[in-house]
Amino acid sequence: xxxxxxxLAAIEPGxxxxxxxxxxxxxxxxxxxTHDAAITPIYAGGLSHGLRAALACRIxxxxxxxxxxxxxxxxxxxxxxxxxxxxxxxLDFAGDDLRTSxxxxxxxxxxxxxxxxxxxxxxxxxxxxxxxxxxxRLSELVAFVSYQIRLVAGLRLMQAAx
Amino acid sequence: xxxxxxEFTAVVPEWKPxxxxxxxxxxxAAQLDALKVTPSNRQVSDYLLVLAHDAxxxxxxxxxxxxxxxxxGGLSRAERELGAVGASIVxxxxxxxAVHASRYNQLARDETAIARIFAEGLDxxxxxxxxxxxxxxxxxxxxxxxxxxxxxxxxRQAGLDDEEILDxxxxxxxxxxxxxxxxxxxxxxxxxxx
Numbered sequence: 001x002x003x004x005x006x007x008l009a010a011i012e013p014g015x016x017x018x019x020x021x022x023x024x025x026x027x028x029x030x031x032x033x034t035h036d037a038a039i040t041p042i043y044a045g046g047l048s049h050g051l052r053a054a055l056a057c058r059i060x061x062x063x064x065x066x067x068x069x070x071x072x073x074x075x076x077x078x079x080x081x082x083x084x085x086x087x088x089x090x091l092d093f094a095g096d097d098l099r100t101s102x103x104x105x106x107x108x109x110x111x112x113x114x115x116x117x118x119x120x121x122x123x124x125x126x127x128x129x130x131x132x133x134x135x136x137r138l139s140e141l142v143a144f145v146s147y148q149i150r151l152v153a154g155l156r157l158m159q160a161a162x
Numbered sequence: 163x164x165x166x167x168x169e170f171t172a173v174v175p176e177w178k179p180x181x182x183x184x185x186x187x188x189x190x191a192a193q194l195d196a197l198k199v200t201p202s203n204r205q206v207s208d209y210l211l212v213l214a215h216d217a218x219x220x221x222x223x224x225x226x227x228x229x230x231x232x233x234x235g236g237l238s239r240a241e242r243e244l245g246a247v248g249a250s251i252v253x254x255x256x257x258x259x260a261v262h263a264s265r266y267n268q269l270a271r272d273e274t275a276i277a278r279i280f281a282e283g284l285d286x287x288x289x290x291x292x293x294x295x296x297x298x299x300x301x302x303x304x305x306x307x308x309x310x311x312x313x314x315x316x317x318r319q320a321g322l323d324d325e326e327i328l329d330x331x332x333x334x335x336x337x338x339x340x341x342x343x344x345x346x347x348x349x350x351x352x353x354x355x356x
Contacts, residue, residue, distance in 0.1 A: 016324045017324055017328070019324070020236075020324040020325045020328045021328065023235065023236070023325065024229075024233070024236075024328060024329075024332070026225075026229055026233070027226060027229050027230060027233075027332060030222045030225055030226040030229065031226065033222040034219055034222045034223060034226060037218040037219045037221070037222060038219050041216075041218040041219070042218065043218065045216075062305065062306070063305060063306040063307065064306040065306070110342050110346050111305065111342075112305050113305070114253045114254075114255075114341060114342045114345055114346055115252075115253050115254035115255075115345065117345060117346040118349075119180040119349060121346070122180040122181060122346070122347070123180075132181045132182050132215060133215040133216070135181055135215075135347075136181060136212060136213060136215035136216045136347065137215070137216045137219075139342065139343055139346060139347055140213070140216045140219045140220075140223075140343065142342060143338075143339045143340070143342035143343050144219065144339055146305075146338045146339060146342055147335045147336060147338050147339035148335075149306075149307065149338075150302050150303065150307050150331070150334065150335035150338045151331060151332065151335040153302060153306075153307040153309065154302055154307075154309065154327075154328075154330075154331030154332075154334070154335060155328075155331065157309060157310075157311060157313075157314045158314065158324065158327060158328070158331070160311065161311055161314050161315065161318075162324075
């Protein structure tokens with residue numbers, strides 16, 4: 001099975017890094033499983049697969065990871081994201097309805113500056129009509145993609161130096 | 163009302179959720195499975211009960227977390243904890259920093275490094291290997307990630323091999339995830355005196 005992280009880091013087969021990665025095969029498989037659970041869950045709740053992929057693309061762009069951004073934009077297309085959902089991937093789009101604006105604002109905050117988040121930000125999501133379960137789904141999505149971006153960034157540095 | 167903790171500490175606070183945790187008596191089969199709740203183990207933290215709102219991501223997350231922090235070989239467990247502390251300082255997750263600072267102290271049998279980091283910050287004077295680990299973890303945790311080839315070569319000069327560096331990347335990245343949940347979905351409050 002293809003592994004997104006290993007593909008994106010372009011790890012050279014047979015290298016010392018490839019050997020180190022193969023010793024952690026369980027971790028890479030679980031990373032891929034969490035990616036699938038965060039972007040294309042069986043039960044999506046109030047966050048459609050298209051919206052999730054568009055938000056993930058936005059987070060990758062915030063982190064200046066254009067390869068991962070392209071991957072998520074591609075997934076948004078495959079998930080049949082609506083035009084409105086696709087716009088969420090554009091960094092200059094802040095949402096044009098109350099709920100989307102609240103989701104985008106929170107995703108940006110947690111991706112870019114999590115230390116500044118407080119209980120007021122959770123209250124703002126609730127007031128915009130986002131139920132607790134969707135607040136957790138959104139948070140997991142942003143948090144997981146932030147992990148994946150840093151894992152790929154670290155692997156790319158190692159690959160470049162090998 | 164309990165007092166919110168705003169300063170870094172190696173004394174583990176309590177965690178108060180902003181989101182209502184799943185009521186375990188009402189939890190679905192998928193939620194109980196993701197929580198690893200069994201008839202003999204019904205002790206589940208509020209944090210996991212909050213995450214149980216999204217059972218599909220929680221299910222792989224727990225073994226992933228345990229694998230990155232505790233699996234065999236590679237980087238020492240204490241140094242993985244140091245990576246977690248570096249990320250938690252950048253993201254100012256007081257709760258995660260406290261849990262992983264206290265684990266570092268236990269594993270390394272030393273409290274001076276963490277005390278110095280909390281007092282002086284990420285540039286605190288440590289032994290060269292610990293400094294390189296802390297700095298790399300912190301730089302990878304910035305948004306966008308800011309770790310450079312120089313930060314990586316500092317790890318090599320300090321004696322880390324590929325397997326150890328990979329484990330450090332994993333632990334620092336993992337806390338880019340954990341901090342974004344723990345610090346945004348709740349807050350650390352002073353534990354009541356026992």
